Amino acid sequence: MKRCLALCLALLMLPASTLAENRVFYEIFPASFRDSDGDGCGDLNGITEMLDYIADLGAEGIWLMPICPSPTYHKYDVTDYKAIAPEYGTMEDFDRLAAETDARGIRLLVDLVLNHSSSLHPWFLEASRCLANGEESPYTDYYHFSQEAIPGWHTVPGAPGWYYEGGFTYEMPDLNLDNESLRQEILSICKFWIDHGVDGFRLDAVLHYYGEDIAQNVAFLTWLMEHLREMKPDIYVVGEAWKDAGTIAQYYPSGISSLFNFPFSGAEGEIVNAIRSKKGASFAKKAEKWYATVSANGGVDAPFLSNHDNARVAGTLMQKTANLKLAASMMLTLPGNPFIYYGEEIGMTGSGRDENKRLPMIWGENESICLPPANADQTASCQGSVREQLHDPASLLNHYKTLTALRKQYPAIANGTLTALETENNSVCAYRLEYSGETIFVMHNLGRKEATVAFSGSLVAALPCAEGEILLNDGMLTLPAQSTAILK
Ligand code: CA
Numbered sequence: 001m002k003r004c005l006a007l008c009l010a011l012l013m014l015p016a017s018t019l020a021e022n023r024v025f026y027e028i029f030p031a032s033f034r035d036s037d038g039d040g041c042g043d044l045n046g047i048t049e050m051l052d053y054i055a056d057l058g059a060e061g062i063w064l065m066p067i068c069p070s071p072t073y074h075k076y077d078v079t080d081y082k083a084i085a086p087e088y089g090t091m092e093d094f095d096r097l098a099a100e101t102d103a104r105g106i107r108l109l110v111d112l113v114l115n116h117s118s119s120l121h122p123w124f125l126e127a128s129r130c131l132a133n134g135e136e137s138p139y140t141d142y143y144h145f146s147q148e149a150i151p152g153w154h155t156v157p158g159a160p161g162w163y164y165e166g167g168f169t170y171e172m173p174d175l176n177l178d179n180e181s182l183r184q185e186i187l188s189i190c191k192f193w194i195d196h197g198v199d200g201f202r203l204d205a206v207l208h209y210y211g212e213d214i215a216q217n218v219a220f221l222t223w224l225m226e227h228l229r230e231m232k233p234d235i236y237v238v239g240e241a242w243k244d245a246g247t248i249a250q251y252y253p254s255g256i257s258s259l260f261n262f263p264f265s266g267a268e269g270e271i272v273n274a275i276r277s278k279k280g281a282s283f284a285k286k287a288e289k290w291y292a293t294v295s296a297n298g299g300v301d302a303p304f305l306s307n308h309d310n311a312r313v314a315g316t317l318m319q320k321t322a323n324l325k326l327a328a329s330m331m332l333t334l335p336g337n338p339f340i341y342y343g344e345e346i347g348m349t350g351s352g353r354d355e356n357k358r359l360p361m362i363w364g365e366n367e368s369i370c371l372p373p374a375n376a377d378q379t380a381s382c383q384g385s386v387r388e389q390l391h392d393p394a395s396l397l398n399h400y401k402t403l404t405a406l407r408k409q410y411p412a413i414a415n416g417t418l419t420a421l422e423t424e425n426n427s428v429c430a431y432r433l434e435y436s437g438e439t440i441f442v443m444h445n446l447g448r449k450e451a452t453v454a455f456s457g458s459l460v461a462a463l464p465c466a467e468g469e470i471l472l473n474d475g476m477l478t479l480p481a482q483s484t485a486i487l488k
Helices: 002-013 044-049 051-057 091-103 122-133 138-142 180-195 214-231 245-254 270-277 280-296 321-331 354-358 386-390 396-409 411-415
Strands: 025-028 061-064 107-112 200-203 236-239 339-341 417-420 428-435 438-445 451-454 459-464 471-473 476-479 483-487
Touching (some): 044 051, 044 091, 051 396, 091 107, 107 236, 138 180, 214 236, 245 280, 270 321, 280 417, 280 428, 321 396, 396 411, 396 459, 411 438, 438 476
Parallel strands (some): 025 339, 061 107, 107 200, 200 236
Antiparallel strands (some): 417 428, 428 438, 438 483, 459 483
């Protein structure tokens, strides 16, 4: 009891900001981010070169899309879980990147693809060879093989009469996560990356671990999280459960740190819907309901606008600067760990086939240009290159920087409990965020007309996205069309 009291007192004496763990992350597709050696392929050294840019943007975490050897450009089918794809660099390059992120207080996450391996992974090749020769192999139980032609299963190369499960494609055989040796391999892979300095993982396709059996998927995640926390007590793990809110909520009891907030993201998600419909008040109510669900399960939300699988938000919102700024204002004033997808901060476009969503970052004229993925059939446009936007105070990039700085200055934004507030105007999204004795108010006017809201307090930040001035006079807040006020 005494020790507990002493610990509580020690925690109380810390400034609030050191207790704040939530932070902004930045998702990177390494092949398209920054090429350090002029071969046209982005690489790990390119990312290390740009860490000051990422820190300046206000991101305090990075999620690297897969970096392990793979036969595909996207690398979501791994052939060696403990190595770096040669086109991205070497293990030494990775260690330098990990050290340099650490020096800047940036947390580093790597993508962990556990649902399936590549069909060229040595485990699968050996299992297939043994089936073809009628030999026993420990690796046949790493996958799901059958002599029954189950619909959707694929024929095993060289082994007539044998089939295997590959839910995504034939190049991605599903792993049998019940196999005890495979589970030990998984823990060894996690330990390998933790020993190389990662702070956590992004888990690919958690919905598909056991078909779509939620109970079994959650049991596996529970097992994984327990072991990961033994290896690294402060590990951060964010899962991809690309589904509705009700389903995502069922994954939080696994103890996973975060799950991406798919219902708020994308072209049909709540943030874009609210901007299009101008229904601010109903967005605030939906946010309150969702954040209550996440905190009741001990999780931290991970909102985002679009990722490598979605049409980029800039195109969805017709490349209108005011809309893009408003989308950023909405995402970056929500609690939790928001994920900015590289290029989003400069308004890069990309839609249609996946390659178009992963186009080269636009740094500036003739600057470290990466070649686009081979099958891309679009060229990205943007609101101006990084170089151009850095020098324009009114740019989208500087709008992102203002928002990330506010999150650091007022920890209630990133860490607070969200309560929706009623105003007389349906276009206004208003909520309160409370954290560690601090209360912050966020008000977005999503409408195309000026809105006024009675408010007695003070204006902390005025973030107009279009024309007009945000004013607080005599207890009345004036919000021009498409603007955000942060108050206390
Ligand atoms: Ca390169």
